[in-house]
Amino acid sequence: MGPLDDQVVRADSLTATPDGLDIAVYSHWYRALPLPSLARVDLTVDGERIEPSSLSVTVNGQRHPFAALAEKGDEYWFTTDPVLLHVPVETAPGREHRVRLLLGLSIPYILTGPDRVPLVAPSLTDKTLTAAGA
Amino acid sequence: MSASAHQIKRGVSLYSFQEEYFLRTMSVEDCLRVAGEIGATGIEIIPEQMVPGFPALTDEFVEQWFSWMERYGTAPVATDLFLDTKLHRDRWLSREEQVASVCRDVDIAVRLGARIVRAIINTPPEVMEEAAPYAEEQGVRLLLEVHAPFHYEHPWILEHLEVMHRTGSPALGLMPDMGTYVERFPRVVSERALRDGAKPELVDLIVKTYDDHGDTHALMDVVNYRGGGPGDFGLARQATHYIWSEPKAMLEHMPLIGHIQAKFYEMTEDEVEYSIPYERIVPVLVEGGFDGHLSSEYEGNRHIQDVHPVDSVEQVRRQHAMFARLLGETTGEDA
Numbered sequence: 001m002g003p004l005d006d007q008v009v010r011a012d013s014l015t016a017t018p019d020g021l022d023i024a025v026y027s028h029w030y031r032a033l034p035l036p037s038l039a040r041v042d043l044t045v046d047g048e049r050i051e052p053s054s055l056s057v058t059v060n061g062q063r064h065p066f067a068a069l070a071e072k073g074d075e076y077w078f079t080t081d082p083v084l085l086h087v088p089v090e091t092a093p094g095r096e097h098r099v100r101l102l103l104g105l106s107i108p109y110i111l112t113g114p115d116r117v118p119l120v121a122p123s124l125t126d127k128t129l130t131a132a133g134a
Numbered sequence: 135m136s137a138s139a140h141q142i143k144r145g146v147s148l149y150s151f152q153e154e155y156f157l158r159t160m161s162v163e164d165c166l167r168v169a170g171e172i173g174a175t176g177i178e179i180i181p182e183q184m185v186p187g188f189p190a191l192t193d194e195f196v197e198q199w200f201s202w203m204e205r206y207g208t209a210p211v212a213t214d215l216f217l218d219t220k221l222h223r224d225r226w227l228s229r230e231e232q233v234a235s236v237c238r239d240v241d242i243a244v245r246l247g248a249r250i251v252r253a254i255i256n257t258p259p260e261v262m263e264e265a266a267p268y269a270e271e272q273g274v275r276l277l278l279e280v281h282a283p284f285h286y287e288h289p290w291i292l293e294h295l296e297v298m299h300r301t302g303s304p305a306l307g308l309m310p311d312m313g314t315y316v317e318r319f320p321r322v323v324s325e326r327a328l329r330d331g332a333k334p335e336l337v338d339l340i341v342k343t344y345d346d347h348g349d350t351h352a353l354m355d356v357v358n359y360r361g362g363g364p365g366d367f368g369l370a371r372q373a374t375h376y377i378w379s380e381p382k383a384m385l386e387h388m389p390l391i392g393h394i395q396a397k398f399y400e401m402t403e404d405e406v407e408y409s410i411p412y413e414r415i416v417p418v419l420v421e422g423g424f425d426g427h428l429s430s431e432y433e434g435n436r437h438i439q440d441v442h443p444v445d446s447v448e449q450v451r452r453q454h455a456m457f458a459r460l461l462g463e464t465t466g467e468d469a
Contacts, residue, residue: 004156004439030152031182034221073221079183080158108218109256118220 004028005123009099013082016091016131021045024082028123029105032079035059035072039120040104045089045097058084093133101125141425142416144457145169145176145211146450147395148184150432153444155184160447163202168447170206172454176427177203178212178252178393181242189238191245199246211427212250212277212393215239217257229261236265240274249274250393250426252309255281255290259297262306270305277309277392282377285314286387298390307390311431312410313397316376319344320399320409322437323372329440332365340366344373381411381418388422399434401452405459416460428457 008026015022023043027033038057043050055066059077063086077083091097103123110119146169154160160168162184169177181188186195203209217235219227227235236257243251251269253262253276262276269276278294285291298306319341327337339360340353353370362370384391400408419428430453435444457463 007157030149030156031180031216032188033182034218036221036223039223070223076182076188078186078188079156080186106220106223108220109216109254111220111256116220 005125008103008123009101009125009127009129011129012132014091014097014099014129014131015134016093016095017086017134019086019088021087021089021091021097021131022134023085023087023099023101025085025101025103026082027077027079027105028103029107029121030079032076033105034108035064035069035075035077037106037108038069038077038083039106040102040122041066041085042102042104043085043087044100045087047098048089050087050089054088056086058086091131093131096128096130098128099125140420140461141423142419142461143176143425143427144174144454144461145178145427145429146172146174146454147178147180147212147214147429147431149178149180149214150430150450151446152183153435153439153446163198166202166206166208168450170208172451173458174430174450174454175208176211176429177208178214178395178427178429179210179246179248180214181239181246182216185242185246189242191242196245203247210247212252212429213239213243213246213248214252214254215257216254217261219256229258229264232258232261233264236261236276237268240265240269240272240276243274244272250309251276252393252395253278255279255284259293262294263297263301263303266301266303266305270303275305275307275392277307279309279311279395280314281311282313282316283375285377285379286383295387295390307392308387309393309395310384310391311395311397312412312415313395313433314377314379315381315411315415316409317378317411318409319373319376320434320437322400322408322434324369326437326440327365327369330365330368331363332369333360333362336360336362336366337369340369340373344376347378350374376409381415384418385422388424391422391424391426393426394419394424394428395431396428396453396457397431397433398449398453399437401449401456403452405452405455407453407456412456413460416457420461430454 013024052066104120107119148165151165350373357366357370398407
């Protein structure tokens with residue numbers, strides 16, 4: 001975790017939509033990663049924990065249930081493109097939300113320890129931001 | 135042999151500009167313009183980092199890529215491949231899948247006009263062997279990076295050398311990373327540890343042990359006995375990731391060496407690398423008749439980004455001023 005964490009969720013990352021809150025999330029890893037690398041999304045919005053199973057994620061213009069990303073090894077999340085987390089919480093344009101996100105990226109070529117498990121590179125965001133209109 | 139008799143060329147890995155690219159203050163085109171301006175004309179790129187749409191390259195990007203090369207007087211030289219052996223959460227890539235991944239990346243290199251592909255250190259020798267005929271057919275060399283803490287007597291490198299010598303494949307070779315010649319501990323790293331709360335006396339011990347080329351693997355125990363915290367352990371671990379070895383060891387392997395990743399952490403105002411003695415490395419490359427690129431790989435950004443803005447462009451410029459001096463290039467000012 002480092003100073004670049006500040007770029008993961010940005011001032012204009014929140015959008016209020018009819019079915020909830022969209023959060024644009026940027027990668028903190030230096031190269032594009034296959035979608036199963038988006039391994040850990042510990043998210044709370046206004047203090048309420050959001051179950052990953054209730055999230056869907058838009059990557060490269062396509063929307064997937066969070067759990068389905070594990071099967072999308074042939075698709076990549078590019079370095080400079082955000083993914084959109086669709087969060088089922090009630091919101092409206094102009095409303096403020098406190099977003100706390102621990103994002104864990106599983107690095108598929110850096111294996112650690114005797115069990116050779118992939119390194120999980122974390123970033124931590126804790127910001128209060130205003131949702132824009134869709 | 136005089137420095138002027140060599141065929142060594144200067145290049146840059148665009149990875150060097152990762153901070154600015156990440157912060158969107160430099161685009162790929164900006165990176166190429168800067169490279170051209172400082173005479174780093176051979177370009178190395180990580181497709182996963184800077185080619186939108188990877189692994190499916192668009193015709194539009196490829197067209198732009200070559201038009202930028204022409205505009206800025208640069209040429210594609212190398213791409214860097216990764217082998218995502220743990221792509222899937224529940225299993226490893228099979229050997230066939232690993233070979234297919236390498237061949238896919240050979241195709242990408244060809245599309246980008248590069249004739250050299252960096253094979254990441256975790257690529258198994260048998261995968262290199264199986265991919266070699268395809269690379270040869272495509273006119274591409276797969277060069278295994280020799281990255282710290284690996285060296286030419288390491289069992290993993292010996293296995294690779296066995297394949298290279300047994301097959302005699304012209305498509306296989308080595309890409310030494312100059313991070314294997316860290317003679318003194320990078321101070322940007324120890325200073326960062328101090329800022330992050332490491333204990334000054336333990337930082338001194340770690341730096342001194344490294345600089346004396348002592349037993350860095352024993353440091354973890356000592357840090358433990360001295361009540362070190364996470365910052366101290368992190369630095370002690372870091373000390374085992376750098377290595378110093380004799381650059382002349384490259385001479386024996388020179389026929390296999392096709393490209394150099396010129397790793398660096400800090401170019402000082404005097405245009406000298408603080409920890410890697412390039413003034414003793416470049417003469418070895420000249421003596422061995424190396425005729426590829428010295429490709430800048432700046433990796434100091436992550437150690438200073440907490441205290442001041444990173445200026446990768448100035449760092450790379452200084453490294454190339456040093457290369458030009460060590461390679462005996464005449465500058466305009468001297469003429």
